[in-house]
Amino acid sequence: xxxxxxxxxxxxxxxxxxxxxxxxxxxxxxxxxxxxxxxxxxxxxxxxxxxxxxxxxxxxxxxxxxxxxxxxxxxxxxxxxxxxxxxxxxxxxxxxxxxxxxxxxxxxxxxxxxxxxxxxxxxxxxxxxxxxxxxxxxxxxxxxxxxxxxxxxxxxxxxxxxxxxxxxxxxxxxxxxxxxxxxxxxxxxxxxxxxxxxxxxxxxxxxxxxxxxxxxxxxxxxxxxxxxxxxxxxxxxxxxxxxxxxxxxxxxxxxxxxxxxxxxxxxxxxxxxxxxxxxxxxxxxxxxxxxxxxxxxxxxxxxxxxxxxxxxxxxxxxxxxxxxxxxxxxxxxxxxxxxxxxxxxxxxxxxxxxxxxxxxxxxxxxxxxxxxxxxxxxxxxxxxxxxxxxxxxxxxxxxxxxxxxxxxxxxxxxxxxxxxxxxxxxxxxxxxxxxxxxxxxxxxxxxxxxxxxxxxxxxxxxxxxxxxxxxxxxxxxxxxxxxxxxxxxxxxxxxxxxxxxxxxxxxxxxxxxxxxxxxxxxxxxxxxxxxxxxxxxxxxxxxxxxxxxxxxxxxxxxxxxxxxxxxxxxxxxxxxxxxxxxxxxxxxxxxxxxxxxxxxxxxxxxxxxxxxxxxxxxxxxxxxxxxxxxxxxxxxxxxxxxxxxxxxxxxxxxxxxxxxxxxxxxxxxxxxxxxxxxxxxxxxxxxxxxxxxxxxxxxxxxxxxxxxxxxxxxxxxxxxxxxxxxxxxxxxxxxxxxxxxxxxxxxxxxxxxxxxxxxxxxxxxxxxxxxxxxxxxxxxxxxxxxxxxxxxxxxxxxxxxxxxxxxxxxxxxxxxxxxxxxxxxxxxxxxxxxxxxxxxxxxxxxxxxxxxxxxxxxxxxxxxxxxxxxxxxxxxxxxxxxxxxxxxxxxxxxxxxxxxxxxxxxxxxxxxxxxxx
Numbered sequence: 001x002x003x004x005x006x007x008x009x010x011x012x013x014x015x016x017x018x019x020x021x022x023x024x025x026x027x028x029x030x031x032x033x034x035x036x037x038x039x040x041x042x043x044x045x046x047x048x049x050x051x052x053x054x055x056x057x058x059x060x061x062x063x064x065x066x067x068x069x070x071x072x073x074x075x076x077x078x079x080x081x082x083x084x085x086x087x088x089x090x091x092x093x094x095x096x097x098x099x100x101x102x103x104x105x106x107x108x109x110x111x112x113x114x115x116x117x118x119x120x121x122x123x124x125x126x127x128x129x130x131x132x133x134x135x136x137x138x139x140x141x142x143x144x145x146x147x148x149x150x151x152x153x154x155x156x157x158x159x160x161x162x163x164x165x166x167x168x169x170x171x172x173x174x175x176x177x178x179x180x181x182x183x184x185x186x187x188x189x190x191x192x193x194x195x196x197x198x199x200x201x202x203x204x205x206x207x208x209x210x211x212x213x214x215x216x217x218x219x220x221x222x223x224x225x226x227x228x229x230x231x232x233x234x235x236x237x238x239x240x241x242x243x244x245x246x247x248x249x250x251x252x253x254x255x256x257x258x259x260x261x262x263x264x265x266x267x268x269x270x271x272x273x274x275x276x277x278x279x280x281x282x283x284x285x286x287x288x289x290x291x292x293x294x295x296x297x298x299x300x301x302x303x304x305x306x307x308x309x310x311x312x313x314x315x316x317x318x319x320x321x322x323x324x325x326x327x328x329x330x331x332x333x334x335x336x337x338x339x340x341x342x343x344x345x346x347x348x349x350x351x352x353x354x355x356x357x358x359x360x361x362x363x364x365x366x367x368x369x370x371x372x373x374x375x376x377x378x379x380x381x382x383x384x385x386x387x388x389x390x391x392x393x394x395x396x397x398x399x400x401x402x403x404x405x406x407x408x409x410x411x412x413x414x415x416x417x418x419x420x421x422x423x424x425x426x427x428x429x430x431x432x433x434x435x436x437x438x439x440x441x442x443x444x445x446x447x448x449x450x451x452x453x454x455x456x457x458x459x460x461x462x463x464x465x466x467x468x469x470x471x472x473x474x475x476x477x478x479x480x481x482x483x484x485x486x487x488x489x490x491x492x493x494x495x496x497x498x499x500x501x502x503x504x505x506x507x508x509x510x511x512x513x514x515x516x517x518x519x520x521x522x523x524x525x526x527x528x529x530x531x532x533x534x535x536x537x538x539x540x541x542x543x544x545x546x547x548x549x550x551x552x553x554x555x556x557x558x559x560x561x562x563x564x565x566x567x568x569x570x571x572x573x574x575x576x577x578x579x580x581x582x583x584x585x586x587x588x589x590x591x592x593x594x595x596x597x598x599x600x601x602x603x604x605x606x607x608x609x610x611x612x613x614x615x616x617x618x619x620x621x622x623x624x625x626x627x628x629x630x631x632x633x634x635x636x637x638x639x640x641x642x643x644x645x646x647x648x649x650x651x652x653x654x655x656x657x658x659x660x661x662x663x664x665x666x667x668x669x670x671x672x673x674x675x676x677x678x679x680x681x682x683x684x685x686x687x688x689x690x691x692x693x694x695x696x697x698x699x700x701x702x703x704x705x706x707x708x709x710x711x712x713x714x715x716x717x718x719x720x721x722x723x724x725x726x727x728x729x730x731x732x733x734x735x736x737x738x739x740x741x742x743x744x745x746x747x748x749x750x751x752x753x754x755x756x757x758x759x760x761x762x763x764x765x766x767x768x769x770x771x772x773x774x775x776x777x778x779x780x781x782x783x784x785x786x787x788x789x790x791x792x793x794x795x796x797x798x799x800x801x802x803x804x805x806x807x808x809x810x811x812x813x814x815x816x817x818x819x820x821x822x823x824x825x826x827x828x829x830x831x832x833x834x835x836x837x838x839x840x841x842x843x844x845x846x847x848x849x850x851x852x853x854x855x856x857x858x859x860x861x862x863x864x865x866x867x868x869x870x871x872x873x874x875x876x877x878x879x880x881x882x883x884x885x886x887x888x889x890x891x892x893x894x895x896x897x898x899x900x901x902x903x904x905x906x907x908x909x910x911x912x913x914x915x916x917x
Contacts (some may be wrong), residue, residue, distance in 0.1 A: 007213070014068075015149065016112075023043070023107065024040075033311065035370060035385050036095065036281050036310055041105050043103045043107050049237070051101050052238070053067065054068070056716055063567045065632065067236060070101045073114075077231045082211075082283055086217055089216050089233065090102075091218055093276070094219060094278075095271075097277040097278070099169055101217075101479070102123065102167055106123055119163040120157050120163070120164055120541045121165045121171070122145075122167065123167045129168075135777070136194075137190060137192055139155070165212070166214050169216075170217060172219040172221055176200075178205075181386055181712040182275040182750045186208070193476070211624065217304050236275055237275030237277060244261050247260050247261040247280075248261075259291070260288075260291070263287070263593055264284075267299050267301070267304075282308065294318060294811065301388075302424070302432060305425070305640045306435065309327070309438060310438060313441050313803060320442060322358055322613075324400055324443055326358035327393060330397065336353065339418060343390075347377075347382075365382075369384060370384065372385065377656055391420065392421070394422060394425075398449060401814075405749070427453075427457065430454060431483050444476060460476075461476045465492065478509075489517060505531065522548050523551065525553065529553055529555050530555070532557065534554075534560070536566065539563035542566075543570040546576065547573055547575065550883075551577065551580075554578055564594050565596070568595070568598070578606075579603055579606050587613070590615055590616045591613055601631070602631060604631050604633045605634040606632060608635075609637070610638065612640070613637070614646065616642070619649065630659075633660060636665070638668055639669070639764070640667060640669055644671060651681065656687060661688075661689065661690055663691060664690060664692070667695060668697045673705075676707035682709075684711050684714040705733040706736045712740035720747050720750065722752070723752045724756070725753075725755055725781075726755040729758065730756070731758070732765055734765040735765060736763035742769045746775075747775050752776070753781065755784045757785070758785040760791055762786070763788075763791040764791060766780075770798055783810050788816075789823070792821065796823030797823075797827070799827035799828070801832065804833065807835060808837040809823055809837070809838055811839065812869075821840060824840070825849070825855070826852075829861060842869065842871060843871065844871065844872065845868065846871070847876045858888065864891060870897070870899070873899040873901055880910060901917065
């Protein structure tokens, strides 16, 4: 006598065999060019290629780097040791292969490959469930759909709900809600009669067959998704590797497969819909037809649909008049579907479009359209297979229309918000080379409509490109790319369109931007500020634009290692002279990749502040600096913790005869005086071309500056600008600096010792040194250096001595007051004073100084700007200051911000554009 276990195994085997047999039966439906291959045919013919998926909250970069197959994702979502199972929700757009993936899942289960912990799998489509009226039990529904099961067998199966898997396909087509009116209305007994919608809701929410696994598929647009709690799997479809595998399987000849794949990737691989297996089938099918006929493959999306339409029309053997009538009627239908709430036509609405006047057989109808229901039934629904072909027919019919009732602007306005590709197709079909194959079947397009579009395009594109809205720029770049008209690009793209930031770019944006730059031959500034997710794919597509750009901005951007490799390759082959990668978290590893292109390129200015670089990358940097092919002149490394060991390595590079560096920025690099000896040596050897050195905000101390002071005295030292801002210096360093300033070899024209405790003693030593006739120093900054009125007196004497060449003096944030400042006012009035810029911010000035200040400004023949910020000037001073600025012919600006002015004075200060307040 057979045991219950034996019976259960028999049922299990019989159910699998029945599912496989059903799937091998010949379907009444057939594969069509636009509709795609039938799912059971794909799986049965062993042509299935695994779809890629991702979970929720995954970035684009993670999605590209670690996608997983649908089968793998489902095995994770439906493990054998499930405790409290939630529904698995598989979401993906139309044509992405949801139904085919389910078909493959069922066949794999039935053939023993996966999910063998389930004893039975039951598959339903929501479209079929919509047809069930009245009430019946779940057991009755299952017996109705799976007639090979007897009531006794099914009853045995249902005793163990945890061994059951229910698959529901097409939630977006479901006419009911998954939410019950109240939890109490849910049923829990498989033999309890209820509406089909209640049975489905009871299964999904758990009371019915509690513990059974539920998997649903849906388009993202389904309303029920918002309230459905479950494990969500996003279907990505075919990424690039899967598209390549598909082409290799579709075309028997590997060379032909490679040609087709490369063309698809170049012309359409950047569109989201290229991940759709249905689109891959359609594209490969038309490519095969073209290649067999020796035709040239398409270069735009418009051309793809031109060839598809030509192929479909030729299959009908229509003459030009009827072919033109067909496309015109399909255009009317497309407009109705775009504007209607359901994107389809009823049988009655279909009659008004005249489509069936030309498509007279069921086969021809299904070649062009998706037919839902029996053609003989009044409930039959017609729609286009995809939105893309729907909008293509709408665009083509516009150009075929012989009337002038609707302009292109009116057409686009009428369909605004319900179309995505319409203006793209209009742009492509406007070009003679792209529409020519279609005109051979339909007759010539309406010339007036073509001219209307061309006029509209030029005016709207120029207006958009004059704005600073990135999205508008990119949209018209898309349209220009679709037109493939180099002459038009050069005519429309204006210089102002080349300066805005294109930081957040999609894949299509990258392709279009590179096309525009390639047409122009060069690009002044490629601004990719704040590109947070610049993937390898995007960087590869941007390579043509990078090569032709003189300046590239990647501030606050994040590039993957693969993206950096493409950037490096493009730099080594391009004309870029300036690269700004400030605040880019590349680290030493990323910088090593970048260096592969820096050693042999045209880069002259490289900015890398706060990029996470350490002394570990200095070897790579030295190799770049000492390369015979390096053109690097300016290097900005602020905020990278190189420490002394890293600077010692860089110092060796500075002494190389191949190093052409003229400016080195090293603020906040955690340096100390311990590395200054090596740096000083490099500056003295005679090979260094360094002119500007910024060591701000490093703890150099007096001892470290002494080494630099010695270097300044050597005739081979080329330094002209030395920034020692906030280096924890005291008066003790000033003797060495003063000695350097007095030496014959010193070439300094700029010295910044701000935010150091030099005090009166140190500052007086500097003043004494600068009294030497003919000293080249033009800029001196001593902000917040504990200066005293006596120091100001000596500065005044220096300025009026006739021997000083100072043009810029910054002495703010020192407690001086009106009395001390008077020395500077007196000096300014002296004709021998050549000072042009004076900054006395926050030195405790009051209204009492304004008289002397005004006399000085009037008398000065050289002063151009005066900074009086953060002092104690009041409304009383305003009239005199406004008057003196209006009278002065040399003064360009007086900065009065953050003084004690009332709003009553703003109108008076507004009368003088040279006053900033």
